[in-house]
Amino acid sequence: MISIDFFYLLVGLLFAATAVMNLRDRSNPRRVSSALFWGLYALVYLGGERLPPLAAGLLMIAMALLAGVHLVRPGQAQALPEEARRASAARLGHKLLVPALAIPVVTMIGSTLLKDVTIDLRPLLDPKNLTLVSMGCGAIAALALACFITRATPLQGVREARRLIDAMGWAVVLPHMLAVLGLLFAEAGVGKAVAHVVTGYIPMDSRLVACAAFCIGMALFTVVMGNGFAAFPVIAGGIGIPVLVGMYHANPAVMAAIGMFSAYCGTLMTPMAANFNVVPAALLELPDKNAVIKAQLPTALPLLGANIVLLYLLMYQ
Amino acid sequence: METAVNLWPLLGIAVVVAGFLLRAHPVLVVVAACAVTGLAAAFPVTHILESLGGAFIKTRNLPLILLLPLAAIGLLERAGLKEHAQASIAKIRSATTGRLLTVYLFVRELAAAFGLTSLGGHPNMVRPLIAPMAEAAAEARAGAIPQALRYRIRAMSAATDNVGLFFGEDVFVAFGAIVLMQTILRAEGLEVDPLHMALWGIPTAVSAFVIHAWNLRRLDRRILREAVRGNGAGE
Numbered sequence: 001m002i003s004i005d006f007f008y009l010l011v012g013l014l015f016a017a018t019a020v021m022n023l024r025d026r027s028n029p030r031r032v033s034s035a036l037f038w039g040l041y042a043l044v045y046l047g048g049e050r051l052p053p054l055a056a057g058l059l060m061i062a063m064a065l066l067a068g069v070h071l072v073r074p075g076q077a078q079a080l081p082e083e084a085r086r087a088s089a090a091r092l093g094h095k096l097l098v099p100a101l102a103i104p105v106v107t108m109i110g111s112t113l114l115k116d117v118t119i120d121l122r123p124l125l126d127p128k129n130l131t132l133v134s135m136g137c138g139a140i141a142a143l144a145l146a147c148f149i150t151r152a153t154p155l156q157g158v159r160e161a162r163r164l165i166d167a168m169g170w171a172v173v174l175p176h177m178l179a180v181l182g183l184l185f186a187e188a189g190v191g192k193a194v195a196h197v198v199t200g201y202i203p204m205d206s207r208l209v210a211c212a213a214f215c216i217g218m219a220l221f222t223v224v225m226g227n228g229f230a231a232f233p234v235i236a237g238g239i240g241i242p243v244l245v246g247m248y249h250a251n252p253a254v255m256a257a258i259g260m261f262s263a264y265c266g267t268l269m270t271p272m273a274a275n276f277n278v279v280p281a282a283l284l285e286l287p288d289k290n291a292v293i294k295a296q297l298p299t300a301l302p303l304l305g306a307n308i309v310l311l312y313l314l315m316y317q
Numbered sequence: 318m319e320t321a322v323n324l325w326p327l328l329g330i331a332v333v334v335a336g337f338l339l340r341a342h343p344v345l346v347v348v349a350a351c352a353v354t355g356l357a358a359a360f361p362v363t364h365i366l367e368s369l370g371g372a373f374i375k376t377r378n379l380p381l382i383l384l385l386p387l388a389a390i391g392l393l394e395r396a397g398l399k400e401h402a403q404a405s406i407a408k409i410r411s412a413t414t415g416r417l418l419t420v421y422l423f424v425r426e427l428a429a430a431f432g433l434t435s436l437g438g439h440p441n442m443v444r445p446l447i448a449p450m451a452e453a454a455a456e457a458r459a460g461a462i463p464q465a466l467r468y469r470i471r472a473m474s475a476a477t478d479n480v481g482l483f484f485g486e487d488v489f490v491a492f493g494a495i496v497l498m499q500t501i502l503r504a505e506g507l508e509v510d511p512l513h514m515a516l517w518g519i520p521t522a523v524s525a526f527v528i529h530a531w532n533l534r535r536l537d538r539r540i541l542r543e544a545v546r547g548n549g550a551g552e
Contacts, residue, residue, distance in 0.1 A: 007385065
């Protein structure tokens with residue numbers, strides 16, 4: 001069986017390689033602390049459940065502090081000059097799209113056609129993490145194809161991956177840490193507190209009001225948190241699961257899908273989602289840093305209304 | 318309600334809001350919010366650390382989707398994938414800003430729905446290619462356009478990239494949001510097929526396309542009004 005542990009191991013080795021390459025990179029002004037940051041993250045993947053939770057918690061705090069005081073820096077990027085890339089693009093043409101397309105194609109094949117394939121009565125692909133494992137196989141196939149088409153070695157692939165990880169820096173771990181915050185919120189009862197405040201003021205005995213409260217709650221909480229991933233556990237735990245699924249017997253898949261999209265309406269409206277809304281305004285040299293949000297409001301607000309209607313109509317499907 | 322609900326953990330949300338308003342480092346804000354939330358819930362410090370650590374290990378499947386394709390994508394980038402994609406999209410010639418951005422919205426949303434989220438983005442597509450093309454299309458129609466309209470066109474170019482990405486990627490089964498939803502629902506005892514969640518995202522994805530395309534048509538009409546006014550002034 002191809003299990004998710006295999007891909008945890010690969011990612012752990014990739015982070016370990018990132019750490020070693022940074023440590024040896026004299027062009028990186030913070031090479032030791034950067035290497036430490038990626039080395040600690042490698043430990044999370046290589047150690048996994050064998051790490052004691054207390055140690056993993058301390059490790060996460062150490063990583064956050066290293067990133068927070070700007071000790072994680074990229075090395076000098078050794079990308080090819082643009083003329084070389086253009087020449088290569090002209091030479092290889094549409095062939096370049098083949099490995100890129102291999103990832104979604106293999107993922108789709110794995111999560112549909114190979115779903116029930118077994119070898120010696122054991123499933124070929126880890127059924128609990130089917131899509132992730134399928135995608136991992138797709139990524140390996142893509143790397144093999146890319147090496148074949150561009151005549152590069154897999155080691156060059158690791159170097160390129162390190163370049164991209166370096167460029168993203170601490171942003172790689174931000175969604176991961178936000179997910180941790182979301183789980184801690186759930187454990188500390190933030191969802192219950194939000195639900196208590198919401199249900200204290202809104203009568204949930206009307207199905208339409210419950211749908212509206214769920215969608216608007218998702219959007220509002222995302223505006224506050226800047227990330228739908230943080231809002232989803234709270235509002236799904238506070239309204240979606242107890243009220244929509246528990247009281248009204250809604251289909252959880254419909255509740256989850258439309259709930260997440262309502263959260264995305266919130267993402268379009270908040271400066272907290274800096275990567276999407278504030279950075280592009282700076283990039284496009286707009287004097288008003290909220291110009292992108294203002295351009296998105298006429299799409300986000302009607303779409304939120306559409307979500308409420310869709311959830312109301314489709315929840316029993 | 319009869320049972321007492323502890324409202325103190327809501328302080329964690331306050332920390333997040335304050336942190337971002339003060340423009341503190343996002344990673345530090347998240348960790349500070351974790352500490353405040355745990356303390357407000359009256360957890361002992363070791364319990365907070367263990368919760369964080371356990372959650373950190375348990376959610377380590379989330380970054381896989383970002384990380385696994387990097388080696389292949391990095392190699393392709395080195396071989397000129399972006400240059401090739403840019404040249405291909407530049408061949409789609411269209412007379413108006415709105416139509417150009419609608420085509421981009423369509424391509425971006427569809428590509429994201431197939432998991433190709435890296436075929437776009439603000440630094441590598443919008444700034445060098447989409448926004449200049451959108452501005453050029455408006456100038457071809459209305460002549461010199463006022464600065465405010467130029468900024469609006471640029472902002473709409475960025476907005477189009479966001480809308481296409483957000484409402485396309487959630488239809489792709491291996492996207493992080495679907496994995497996250499599955500993980501959260503599983504923790505609550507609900508087993509949901511990721512394919513179903515992707516499927517029920519499609520009505521919203523279509524609505525997003527229709528609503529945003531309509532807004533792009535409104536942008537076209539504004540450019541047209543500007544063109545009429547410009548011609549009138551010129552005569």
